[in-house]
Amino acid sequence: MRAAFPATTNLISYRTVLRISAIATFALLAACSGGKKEKKDADKGAAHHSALVEVAVAGEIRAPGLITGSGSIGAWQEAPIGAEVGGLTATAVLVDEGQYVKQGQPLLKMNDAGLRAQYSQAEAGVSSAKAQAVEAQRAYQRYKELFDKGYASQAALDQKEAAHKTALAQVATAEASRTEVGTRLNQTVVRAPVSGLITSRTAVAGQIVSPGVELFRIVRDNRIELNMEVVETELNLIKPGMSATVTNDMGDTVSGTVRVVTPAINAETRLGYARIAIPATAGFKPGQFGRGSINVGDRNVVSIPQKAVVYKDNRSGVFVIDTKNKAVFRAVTLGPVTGDTVVLRDGVTPGEKVVTTGAGFLNDGDTVTVGKAPAVKPAGSEAK
Structure with a gap:
């Protein structure tokens, strides 16, 4: 009888363990089922969640058009001024930056001693050529008179006529040389090509001036x-x-x-x-x-409350509500601000709804719920 007691005790313990295991398994399955249901309900609730915002209707007003x-x-016109002749020393700089000059006014003088000597030489050449031309003309006239009386041949007369024409050509050549030297002499003085303000000066007295190099700059x-x-x-x-x-x-x-x-x-x-x-x-x-502002006259412009404007990635914009209650971000160009209203140059058309309250917390494409707000009156309608 004593030997059978332990076996009965072991049997009871085994059954107890089985019952406890079954209860634990059932509880675990119930917990998992409940967790999935709660998660499904939570996901369903999240799917129907949307941001509560207030909106205003973009209005159209008649206002001065300011661009x-x-x-x-x-x-307006700025021109560099340089010398037309080179290789000469600047002896005097006559103007400075900030000075107003008139057309033709001297700005800089260069050493002209060499050119003056050349001009004197050219003058002497002209005088000599003119004297020779006068003598050649007289000789031609004498031979012509002799030819008319029959005392001179045609060949001799032709020679005197050719000599006279050559002398006249030499006068023209001498005068051209004098003009060329005189022009270079005049160019030793740099003058203002137009009236205007000197805005830059690089010329320095004593420098060797090169042709075409900027010495001054003038605002016409x-x-x-x-x-x-x-x-x-x-x-x-x-x-x-x-x-x-x-x-x-x-x-x-x-x-x-x-x-x-x-x-x-x-x-x-x-x-x-x-x-x-x-x-x-x-x-x-x-x-x-x-900064400039140009008045282009009165015109129809779109206006919205200033608080509807938000900034995303350094761009000004607004959130527009579409037909599916989605908030769509649109970049806009801002115009003048009057009180609490701002004019838009582009991005929104009259009648579209823009988010006012809550716009700063939205992302592009968010679903929203429009709350009861007095702001759905067209913006700027008071100005009409």
Whole structure:
């Protein structure tokens, strides 16, 4: 009887272990099933989640059309000035940078002693040739009178006539030589080809002047202008004669006029130029950076609330809501700002919905839910 007791005890323990294992297995299966269901429900909920935003409708208003841009201030026409003769020493520099000169005014003098001597020699040559021509003419006249009376042959008369013509040719040659030397003598004085402002001087007294080397630089008539870069979509709106304003980095502003609009567009930058003429007396300098604003007249423009504008990758843009409630990012070109409203030059058409509140937290293509917002009134409609 004692030997059977341990066997019964072992049997009970074995059955207990089986029951515990079955319970654990069931619990594990139930946990896995519940986890998958919870994950499925969570994924389903996430799929229906969208950002809550407020929107405004892009409006269209009638406003003064201002086209703005920037560029460098430069000369209307700037010309380098050099000497036409070379190998001579500069004896006097008569003007300096920043000085206004008139056309024909002397700027630099060179040593002309050698050329003056040559000119005197050429003058003497002209006088000698003229004297010989007079003597040859008299000889021809005498022989002609003799020929008319029958005392001279035709051959002798022809010789005297040829000698007279040769003497006249020698006079012309001597005069041409004198003119050539006189021209070089006059060129020893460098003169202003046009009236204008001297913006650069490299000439130094005592230097050996070489022909064609720049000695001065002059701004013709002291006229300067802003070479304003303009996007190709707006260039055709600008016409010569339109009024404009130009501002430099120091905040100085001056009124100007569009002189010309370039007919070509840069193929890489898609920009053209409007050249705005400004008074030289305004204190602006060639080479300065400037900003321009051209009034092209009243026109219809698109306006949106300023808070709808966001910046992505250094680009200004807005999120437009499409028909599937997707937020689509569009790059825009900003125009003038009036109060809380900003004018757009491109990127959005009137009637499209743009995100105002919540735009800074969106990514391109996000699904959104439009909340109840009073902002769905067309932007800028108060101005109509």
